[in-house]
Amino acid sequence: MKVGIIGTGNMGRILIEALMESSAISPSNLIITNRTIEKAYCLKDQYPEVNVYTQTSQLIRESSLIFICVKPLDIYSVLSQYKPYFTRGKCAVSITSPISVDQLESVLDCSCARVIPSITNRALSGVSLLSFGKNCDEGWQRLIYEKISSISTPVMIDENITRVSSDIVSCGPAFFSFLTQRFINGAVEETEIDQETATILASEMLIGLGELLKKEIYTLPTLQEKVCVKGGITGEGISALEENLGDVFQKLFRATHEKFEEDLEGTRKQFG
Structure with a gap:
């Protein structure tokens, strides 16, 4: 079975690399394309047996399972054009x-699904979020679950928790990388430890x-409980966090959901 991937940007590339390294798909059965075709050829340098097509229509014709890895507001044009x-x-x-x-099913007659990956999938770890269309064939559901299981832990989600689930799974690594960097910077600024040592330790x-x-x-x-001994040093640190973090994470989720609503409004106008 041929698998096609339209779009080799950040997440498209991560998906390709994870699928290749997990051997979920053989390179010769993978077809990729990108608006800037040079990016696709860079991946072929990495995996010589992967097929690069310059025509999206040809990729779709020759593939059975097609991952669409383009920006949200570009998806409708891809669906309608092809x-x-x-x-x-x-x-x-x-x-x-x-x-x-x-929305996918409102345009296409084939089986439709959504797989929201995470950068952690690059290490064949973390979670991928799955949703299947009402008309998605059970055979495709089993196959997608099997392929995604090779690069992550698949978790089925309902539409109403899509954004928060994606915040935790897909955005979470960036959020906690930011917090960790601030953690490291604080240690360097307040003590005699150097940046490299603090980074290794963290x-x-x-x-x-x-x-x-x-x-x-x-x-x-x-x-x-195990680390935070009553009256100890860790407890003092936890107290500082409680005092200063406040409702920072509530504000974080409000901010991501507000941006999500903007994106949803844009897609609603396209899909109707």
Whole structure:
């Protein structure tokens, strides 16, 4: 079975690299294209057996499963322009949160799904968020779940929690990278530790924390209890966080949802 990927930007490239490294798809069965075709050829340098097509119509014709990895406001034009090529036996998969599977099905006659990946999938880890259209064939559902399982933990979500789920899974790595960098900067500014040493220590701490959670040795609350001895140094640090963080995360989710509403409004105008 041939798999096509339209768009080799940040997330498209991560998806391609993860699928290749997990051997979920053989390179010879993968067809890719991009508006700036040079970006697609850069991936072919990395995976010589991957097929690069300059014509999107040809990619869709020759692929059975097609991932659409373009910006939200570019998806409608791709669907409408190439609709005749998305025949009933195929499956179209969007990777962007503002486009629902219902919107995909309103344009296309083939099976439709949405897979929202995360940068963590590049390490064959983390979560991918899945939604299937009402008319998505059960065979396609099983196949997509199987392929995505090779690069992540697939989690089915309802439409009403799409944004917050994506905030946690897809945006979360950037948010916590920002917080970690601030954590490191604070250590460097307030003590004699250097940037390189602080970065190594913080990075290894996060990896260890992830392993504790992955192996279910501790839960998040238990971790705090184990480290935070009453009247100890960690407790003082937690108190500083409680005093200064305030409602920062509530504001974060408000901000992402406000931007999401803007994106939704744009897609509603296109899809009707």
